[in-house]
Amino acid sequence: MKTTGIIALSLLGLAAAAPHKHHQLHKAKRDLVWVTETAEVIETVVQTTTVWVDPEDYPEPTTTEEAPEHTPAPEPTTTEEAPATTEVPSSSSVYTPPPAPTTTETPSSTYTPPPAPTTTEAPTSTYVAPPAPETTSSSTTSAVVAAETAASSSGSSSSLGGDLGAEKSGCEATWYNTLGAYAACGTQHWDSESVVALKSTTFNQYKSEICGKTITLNYKGKSTTAKLVDSCPGCIGTWDIDLSPPVFEALTGDLGVGRIDGLTWTFD
Known part of the structure; x- marks a missing residue:
């Protein structure tokens, strides 16, 4: 394709450089010449694939970047058209996921309340005093009799x-x-x-x-x-x-x- 373009440009140059006749009779007008140039554009599309592997069987992940091939288009004589080049970086990455964390589920504790204590209502009076000793003293008996006699005489x-x-x-x-x-x-x-x-x-x-x-x-x-x-x-x-x-x-x-x-x- 490049060779064909060069030949066409050479012929066009020769035609332009040839001497012209002195407008003999001006019998006919010169025809228009259309030159068609084709520019070839090469587009490189890179596909990326992610592979999941076991971390125990493979080393650390590596990243490789490949530069895309760039082919310059021929420079046109009359029309300059920059080639459209799309660069897609190639990245082949192998991702190694970390090992899943070990989760230990803590068992939920169930609170078991102790049995309610048996409530025994205590009486207001808990003091137990020994029985009063019996008094056999004749003097004490006489005093009690005297007190009773005095109370009776007073009318109580x-x-x-x-x-x-x-x-x-x-x-x-x-x-x-x-x-x-x-x-x-x-x-x-x-x-x-x-x-x-x-x-x-x-x-x-x-x-x-x-x-x-x-x-x-x-x-x-x-x-x-x-x-x-x-x-x-x-x-x-x-x-x-x-x-x-x-x-x-x-x-x-x-x-x-x-x-x-x-x-x-x-x-x-």
Whole structure:
């Protein structure tokens, strides 16, 4: 193709250089000559293929770049047309994927709560005191007889003298479950029994004189009796008392009240 183009250009040059006749007769006009030149364009298309291989069987990936072949087109005489050359880099890459990470699934822990502890409601009074020793002294017996005689002569309704023998008014009362526990007087009692507990400091002061004593209680026109057998750590007033369920219901008719004020009581 290149040789043909050169020959055509040579002939064209000879024709242009030939001497012309002096316009003999001007019989005919010169014909137009069309010269067709063909430019050959070579386009190289490179295809890339990616191959996945096992990293244990092959070395590190290598990259090879091949430069495309460029063939220049012949330079035309009258028309200059730059050859369209498309360069596509060749890249044959072999990609080696990293080994898949080892995933260790942590087992989900299931929390197993411990069994609920068995709840046993403790009674308000847990102190168990030994029973009061029996006194056989004739002098003590004589003193008790003398005190009882003095109380009878003064017209008091209680066998106890002083503050113990006086009427306790404006007292506050609550109720509690005995649950068969031993009381501070050393005796065991149940919720069905009519018993009461006196404020701890007052009880401890007169314990030997009041353990097992029967008292009479009055509240808003209602009256009942009970036995004093225990101490009450939660009572506030000097003569405040804690009542077993039967005693509290006899005075209020409802355990839901929980606490009453204005109670009056005396030792029998």
